Amino acid sequence: MSKVPSITLNNGVRMPQLGYGVWQVPDDEATAAVANALEAGYRSIDTAAVYQNEEGTGKAIAASGIAREDLFITTKLWNSASETWTRDSVLREFDASLTRLGLDYVDLYLIHWPRAVREDYLTVLRAFGEIAESGRARAVGVSNFQPAHLNRVLAETPVVPAVNQVELHPYLQQAELRAYHAGHGIATEAWSPLGQGKELLGDPVVVRIAEKHGRTPAQVVLRWHLQLGNVVIPKSVTPARIRENFDVFGFELDGEDMAAFSALDNGTRLGPHPDSFDEF
Numbered sequence: 123m124s125k126v127p128s129i130t131l132n133n134g135v136r137m138p139q140l141g142y143g144v145w146q147v148p149d150d151e152a153t154a155a156v157a158n159a160l161e162a163g164y165r166s167i168d169t170a171a172v173y174q175n176e177e178g179t180g181k182a183i184a185a186s187g188i189a190r191e192d193l194f195i196t197t198k199l200w201n202s203a204s205e206t207w208t209r210d211s212v213l214r215e216f217d218a219s220l221t222r223l224g225l226d227y228v229d230l231y232l233i234h235w236p237r238a239v240r241e242d243y244l245t246v247l248r249a250f251g252e253i254a255e256s257g258r259a260r261a262v263g264v265s266n267f268q269p270a271h272l273n274r275v276l277a278e279t280p281v282v283p284a285v286n287q288v289e290l291h292p293y294l295q296q297a298e299l300r301a302y303h304a305g306h307g308i309a310t311e312a313w314s315p316l317g318q319g320k321e322l323l324g325d326p327v328v329v330r331i332a333e334k335h336g337r338t339p340a341q342v343v344l345r346w347h348l349q350l351g352n353v354v355i356p357k358s359v360t361p362a363r364i365r366e367n368f369d370v371f372g373f374e375l376d377g378e379d380m381a382a383f384s385a386l387d388n389g390t391r392l393g394p395h396p397d398s399f400d401e402f
């Protein structure tokens with residue numbers, strides 16, 4: 123039995139609350155990194171077409187000997203069409219991801235960015251509905267969507283995203299989005315949950331809470347996410363840190379710690395703003 127709690131998505135599928143993200147891990151290093159994570163106990167892996175490591179990730183999955191149904195694999199559709207997405211081009215991209223992963227289904231398929239200026243995310247979501255119907259993605263969802271984008275998805279497609287994966291850490295707590303998600307049955311998944319290991323992990327408030335619990339800054343930040351109900355996917359390629367980031371279930375933050383974390387929100391974004399990001 124895994125010690126990682128699961129959350130139940132809006133279609134009944136269960137998703138581990140802690141997973142392992144592989145952004146910026148080169149394909150030839152991803153196999154070892156994912157193997158280390160699986161060895162440490164992670165069962166949820168977050169990759170994406172644009173990370174160019176779906177093959178390396180898939181090799182680690184195949185070599186692990188872990189039963190497929192015990193794993194939760196997420197990948198994402200990149201903004202990569204030079205033209206506007208069509209149903210067929212979405213289905214083609216999805217097939218290509220499955221092939222690179224060496225899988226016949228994924229657990230979660232996400233659209234990476236709304237790319238709202240192109241007005242094609244509704245087409246993508248409708249195609250995702252077909253993919254979900256076919257059983258080749260157990261759940262479908264979105265990433266980097268703002269409430270305005272979600273409103274259109276809910277009003278104009280039959281799809282209710284299971285997950286919205288967004289930048290979220292103590293410096294960017296996304297209160298409005300989290301409330302929106304809670305009101306619409308959408309799970310909140312935090313990317314860059316450790317603030318990319320930058321100033322956040324040296325913040326005096328975080329360091330003080332870590333010392334109080336005899337834990338590391340990364341561990342108390344992950345604990346804060348878990349206690350808020352977020353799904354988290356921290357990344358590291360260092361085996362000791364991979365294990366450290368998994369060892370977050372033997373302690374709890376108290377009300378005072380959670381309040382101190384709340385006060386850290388200063389709106390710092392490490393990535394682009396979803397309303398304007400149009401890279402492909």
Ligand code: NAD
Binds near residue numbers: 318357
């Ligand atoms: P993160 O917050 O997980 O930080 C990772 C960095 O923090 C590492 O590279 C390392 O430098 C440091 N670190 C990790 N563990 C540490 C520890 N225990 N102690 C000290 N430092 C530590 O940032 P991330 O990689 O940007 O985000 C995690 C995952 O989220 C990615 O791998 C990817 O899967 C996903 N992601 C998604 C999007 C999106 O647009 N959907 C964008 C960025 C990231």
